[in-house]
Amino acid sequence: MPSSINLLIIGDIIGKAGRRALTSHLASIIDEHNIDFVVGNGENLANGFGTTEATAHEMFDLGVHVLTNGNHCWDQRDFMKVIDEDDRLIRPCNFTEHAPGRGWTLQETASGHGVAVINVIGQVFMSGTWSCPFTAVDHCLQEIPKDVSAIVVDFHAEVTSEKIGMGWHLDGRASVVYGTHTHIPTCDEIIRPKGTAYQSDIGMTGSYQSIIGMKVEGALKKMITRMPSRFECVDRGASIFATIVQINPATRMAKNIKRIHIPPSS
Ligand SMILES: [Fe+2]
Ligand SMILES: [Fe+2]
Known part of the structure; x- marks a missing residue:
């Protein structure tokens, strides 16, 4: 067994x-x-809007082990059935009890380490009526087997203070807590005193010549006119922003966290 797990987020x-x-x-x-x-x-x-079975499988075929989700989870109606049937797909654990799918999953590395991944959504400046993310995460941690080698938490939320609060709430209990949803990377990666790696937002893998991934014209028109406008994804020129966390499987705590950036191909 390797002495560390290298996690790519x-x-x-x-x-x-x-x-x-x-x-x-x-x-x-x-x-x-x-x-x-x-x-x-x-x-x-x-x-830009939700997940389909084909796009999820495209990612799994490239080497992605787990896909988390967020407020766009149900944009593609067929996804409700897909998420119910594939435990590599998770949605926020604090959606209502009627939501299909699951809020956490347990998968394995090639060398047999169990990695639990939890998805949770924030309450501040997020449309939707989610239950308390802090309580929901605590329930997930009670359900997750005690012998897993890593616990990974994707906190899908808008506000950095709420995300930072979640990082402290889980310090010493999760291997890494990180944010998604804003589509903009933050440079605040850190390891908290009890060993939990933290970053407020990983940032999107998408075009940064855009407004958070969408073509400027439609998004800007909506801001200026306050009238409905068509949102379209920019479909090329993406940067990859991602974060690598090295985890000690014996303690489940982080040894290192670092950001990486692959600029768009010229
Ligand atoms: Fe998003
Ligand atoms: Fe989102």
Whole structure:
């Protein structure tokens, strides 16, 4: 058994641009950094809005182990059935009891280490009526077997203070707590005193010549006119922003956290 698990965390993957960038680079990132386990956020995989079975499988075929989700989870109606049947797909654990699918999953690295991944959604400045994310995460931790080698938490939320609070809430109990949803990376990666790695947002894998992955014209028109406007994904020129966390499987705590950036192909 290796003495550490190298986890690659990818944030929101935006449409075709994000999928194309990972198709070009994910295998070499995995090789170069000796990655054991890959988690990505799939809420924008299908042209920016939700996840389809085909786009999820495209990511699994590239080497992604688990896809988390977020407020766009049900944008593609067929996904309700897909998420129910595939335990590599999770949605926020604090959705209502009527939501299909699951809020956490347990998968294995190639060398047999159990990695639990929890997805949870924030309450501040998020449309929707989710239950308390802090209580929901505590329930997940009670359910997760005690002998897993790593616990990974994707907190899909808008506000950095709520995310930072979750990082402290889970310090010493999760291997890593990180944010998704804002589509913009933060440079605050740190290991908390009890050993939990933390970053407020991983940032999107998508085009940064955009407004959080969407074509500027439609998004800006909506801001200026306050009238409905068509949102379209930018479909090429994606940057990959991702974070690598090295975890000690004996303690489940983090040894190192570092950000990586692969700029768009010229
Ligand atoms: Fe997103
Ligand atoms: Fe989101």
